[in-house]
Amino acid sequence: MKSKKIWITLVILIMMLLVPLGKVNAASDGYLQKIKDKGTLVVGTSADYPPYEFTVKQSGKTTYVGLDIEIAKKFAKDLGVKLEIKNMNFDSLLVALETHKVDAVISGMNPTPERQKSVDFSNVYYRGKQYMLINKKDAALYKNIHSFKNKTIGAQAGSLQYDLVKKQMKNNQIKGLAKLNDLVIALESGKVNAVAMEEATAKAFAQNNTSLKVINPEFNVDSSQTGSAMAFPKGATSLVQAANKTIAQIKKKNLINKQYIPLAGKYMTNNSKKNSMWNYWTYFAKGIEHTLIITVVSVFFGFILGVLLALLRLSKSKLGKVIATAYIEFVRGTPLMVQVMFVYFGIGAVIQSLPALLAGIIAVSLNSAAYVAEVIRSGIESIPAGQTEAARSLGMSQTLTYRYVIIPQALKNIWPALGNEFITLIKESSIVSIIGVGDLMYQMQLVQSATYKGVIPIFITMVIYFVMTFGLSKVLGYFEGRMKHA
Amino acid sequence: MPNMIEIKNLEKSFGDNQVLKNITEVVKKGQVICVIGPSGSGKSTFLRCLNVLEKPSAGQIIFEGQELTHISEIELNKLRERMGMVFQSFNLFPNMDVINNVKLAPLKVKKDMEEEATQKAGQLLEQVGLADKAEQFPLSLSGGQQQRVAIARALAMDPEVMLFDEPTSALDPEMVGEVLKVMKDLAESGMTMIVVTHEMGFAKEVADQIWFMDEGYIQEKGAPDEFFANPKTSRAKEFLSKIL
Numbered sequence: 119m120k121s122k123k124i125w126i127t128l129v130i131l132i133m134m135l136l137v138p139l140g141k142v143n144a145a146s147d148g149y150l151q152k153i154k155d156k157g158t159l160v161v162g163t164s165a166d167y168p169p170y171e172f173t174v175k176q177s178g179k180t181t182y183v184g185l186d187i188e189i190a191k192k193f194a195k196d197l198g199v200k201l202e203i204k205n206m207n208f209d210s211l212l213v214a215l216e217t218h219k220v221d222a223v224i225s226g227m228n229p230t231p232e233r234q235k236s237v238d239f240s241n242v243y244y245r246g247k248q249y250m251l252i253n254k255k256d257a258a259l260y261k262n263i264h265s266f267k268n269k270t271i272g273a274q275a276g277s278l279q280y281d282l283v284k285k286q287m288k289n290n291q292i293k294g295l296a297k298l299n300d301l302v303i304a305l306e307s308g309k310v311n312a313v314a315m316e317e318a319t320a321k322a323f324a325q326n327n328t329s330l331k332v333i334n335p336e337f338n339v340d341s342s343q344t345g346s347a348m349a350f351p352k353g354a355t356s357l358v359q360a361a362n363k364t365i366a367q368i369k370k371k372n373l374i375n376k377q378y379i380p381l382a383g384k385y386m387t388n389n390s391k392k393n394s395m396w397n398y399w400t401y402f403a404k405g406i407e408h409t410l411i412i413t414v415v416s417v418f419f420g421f422i423l424g425v426l427l428a429l430l431r432l433s434k435s436k437l438g439k440v441i442a443t444a445y446i447e448f449v450r451g452t453p454l455m456v457q458v459m460f461v462y463f464g465i466g467a468v469i470q471s472l473p474a475l476l477a478g479i480i481a482v483s484l485n486s487a488a489y490v491a492e493v494i495r496s497g498i499e500s501i502p503a504g505q506t507e508a509a510r511s512l513g514m515s516q517t518l519t520y521r522y523v524i525i526p527q528a529l530k531n532i533w534p535a536l537g538n539e540f541i542t543l544i545k546e547s548s549i550v551s552i553i554g555v556g557d558l559m560y561q562m563q564l565v566q567s568a569t570y571k572g573v574i575p576i577f578i579t580m581v582i583y584f585v586m587t588f589g590l591s592k593v594l595g596y597f598e599g600r601m602k603h604a
Numbered sequence: 605m606p607n608m609i610e611i612k613n614l615e616k617s618f619g620d621n622q623v624l625k626n627i628t629e630v631v632k633k634g635q636v637i638c639v640i641g642p643s644g645s646g647k648s649t650f651l652r653c654l655n656v657l658e659k660p661s662a663g664q665i666i667f668e669g670q671e672l673t674h675i676s677e678i679e680l681n682k683l684r685e686r687m688g689m690v691f692q693s694f695n696l697f698p699n700m701d702v703i704n705n706v707k708l709a710p711l712k713v714k715k716d717m718e719e720e721a722t723q724k725a726g727q728l729l730e731q732v733g734l735a736d737k738a739e740q741f742p743l744s745l746s747g748g749q750q751q752r753v754a755i756a757r758a759l760a761m762d763p764e765v766m767l768f769d770e771p772t773s774a775l776d777p778e779m780v781g782e783v784l785k786v787m788k789d790l791a792e793s794g795m796t797m798i799v800v801t802h803e804m805g806f807a808k809e810v811a812d813q814i815w816f817m818d819e820g821y822i823q824e825k826g827a828p829d830e831f832f833a834n835p836k837t838s839r840a841k842e843f844l845s846k847i848l
């Protein structure tokens with residue numbers, strides 16, 4: 119009897135854990151209260167989507183603007199909390215929501231049934247048509263979706279437009295990229311023949327780039343799938359209700375058409391007026407700073423961890439050997455990009471407050487350690503066995519032998535390879551931009567979307583990377599020369 | 605004279621290859637033993653078993669009453685301090701200058717004071733005739749000079765026995781003499797020495813005993829005069845006829 123009781127209690131407990139509390143009672147799901155308690159609403163967005171969200175420089179600082187941002191501001195104000203914007207790739211937004219990196223997502227996002235499976239949406243706050251951006255010189259060729267036989271159409275990966283092209287333009291190739299800017303560059307350079315995008319955005323691009331033109335290709339759009347809504351974690355009913363209240367007010371006063379879009383338009387023309395690169399040097403400076411921080415810190419920890427891994431791999435301990443070898447092989451056998459995302463979203467799911475920069479540094483350090491370990495191991499193995507024998511025959515222990523005889527010689531041999539790893543990290547660390555770390559690569563994307571210029575920011579970024587790596591290799595060469603004389 | 609090293613039923617195999625086959629010998633304090641024999645007969649392996657750089661497969665090494673084949677790494681380190689070794693390829697540490705090569709083990713293993721170690725290293729370099737090379741790096745020295753530094757380095761630990769594995773085989777002929785001279789002086793000072801060598805002149809002049817090794821056994825041993833004049837085994841006869 120007693121054990122039966124325990125079982126029933128257990129089952130009830132488990133059911134209570136499984137059933138989202140919000141479904142039972144909207145007011146008590148805790149999401150709204152939590153935000154009020156911490157006093158900040160963290161909103162995720164992908165700020166390369168004017169007029170919905172993009173960046174401008176205001177008195178030297180990068181500021182997020184656009185109609186979505188205005189809505190987010192009003193929402194935060196209605197809740198009586200501060201607003202914090204987190205900028206990241208569109209693809210990463212829903213993951214960030216599920217792993218509670220952000221409280222809400224507002225990014226011109228369509229509440230598709232697929233997305234509704236993993237998150238909850240507010241009511242639609244704005245509904246635009248689905249347009250296409252083409253090169254002006256092709257205006258005579260392309261009228262609607264049927265005039266693109268066997269052409270390549272670009273669309274933002276994971277977007278509604280991507281889906282529309284895929285389903286309604288079956289005779290066409292589709293090219294999905296993460297950033298609209300890259301798609302527009304692809305369009306200008308003829309890599310794609312058109313880019314499907316939302317009406318307001320398409321018009322914004324055309325307005326700022328005279329070689330482009332918008333068309334309405336007449337996609338067959340199910341109205342339940344279009345329109346933009348805010349996304350919240352599944353079960354956050356209290357937040358959805360609060361957002362719907364704000365949206366109702368916005369709609370009643372027609373704020374979007376009357377205030378938000380005109381404001382965004384003003385920012386956009388401002389941006390394009392001063393889109394000389396020189397106005398954006400602070401972006402690049404910030405990017406260099408972050409790239410260097412990530413690289414230097416990662417080199418430091420990567421080196422320490424790498425030495426430990428190398429010693430473990432060369433040790434007599436079987437278990438140590440297996441662990442070190444497995445780690446090294448695994449890290450070298452998976453892309454850094456995946457590792458960065460795993461650290462940010464995976465480990466970040468356990469440690470909620472893990473900032474993107476720290477996550478980036480952890481991932482790059484862990485990655486670098488594996489490569490450094492192999493460099494060090496080969497350095498140690500390149501020291502002739504006679505050196506160890508001579509030291510041991512003098513009564514030196516294994517540890518003393520390593521410390522005074524093997525490691526100093528090995529370091530001298532592997533110095534060039536370690537320097538190379540350092541230089542590689544400067545370049546490879548650009549991957550962290552996908553989780554929204556403000557490194558050089560990320561700043562480049564901001565400048566692209568702020569200036570509507572695709573290639574020049576890329577070129578400048580390339581030159582900066584080169585100056586950094588070339589400068590570093592000269593410095594390392596100098597020290598290498600000095601070590602040879604020692 | 606008391607026994608310094610007793611070797612009892614020593615065997616050593618590398619996989620299927622049995623290199624040492626049941627060797628039982630005694631080295632007395634102050635003796636100079638020259639081990640000779642054809643290439644591949646196991647001379648280096650034998651020497652390396654004595655300070656357990658190579659772990660014997662069977663048998664015992666007893667050094668001043670202490671058995672070496674079944675002791676801990678820490679005790680082994682302690683014992684190796686008392687047995688100096690000189691290698692065919694010198695094995696000086698190229699990352700430090702000559703005097704630091706000599707001082708390293710006294711400083712880090714014996715924890716000698718810096719001053720004391722420097723002074724002693726200076727004396728030893730003087731003894732091997734290289735006082736003026738103290739600040740040079742090993743790779744800038746000739747082979748003969750490097751080998752003399754290696755001898756000084758081994759002596760810096762105050763060993764009770766010195767093991768030499770073909771110390772002159774890697775040297776140009778004109779440098780062999782300077783190294784043998786140092787070794788001869790050392791022998792005359794009473795050091796116990798086991799020397800694997802192809803220098804028959806040195807063996808004749810300095811050794812108390814010649815051990816002739818072939819195919820993993822000590823086939824024959826004796827005083828140098830007698831051994832070189834009248835080798836008893838046919839293997840020794842054949843070996844001597846080839847090299848003399």
Ligand SMILES: Nc1ncnc2c1ncn2[C@@H]1O[C@H](COP(=O)(O)OP(=O)(O)OP(=O)(O)O)[C@@H](O)[C@H]1O
Pocket residue numbers: 618621623642643644645646647648649650
């Ligand atoms: N670490 C090792 N692993 C496997 N086999 C070895 C090892 N060291 C020595 N041997 C083998 O043991 C045998 C004896 O080698 P050893 O070096 O003791 O001969 P040696 O008498 O010193 O010869 P040499 O005069 O050429 O120096 C050789 O067949 C050699 O291949």
Ligand SMILES: [Mg+2]
Pocket residue numbers: 647648649769770
């Ligand atoms: Mg040998």
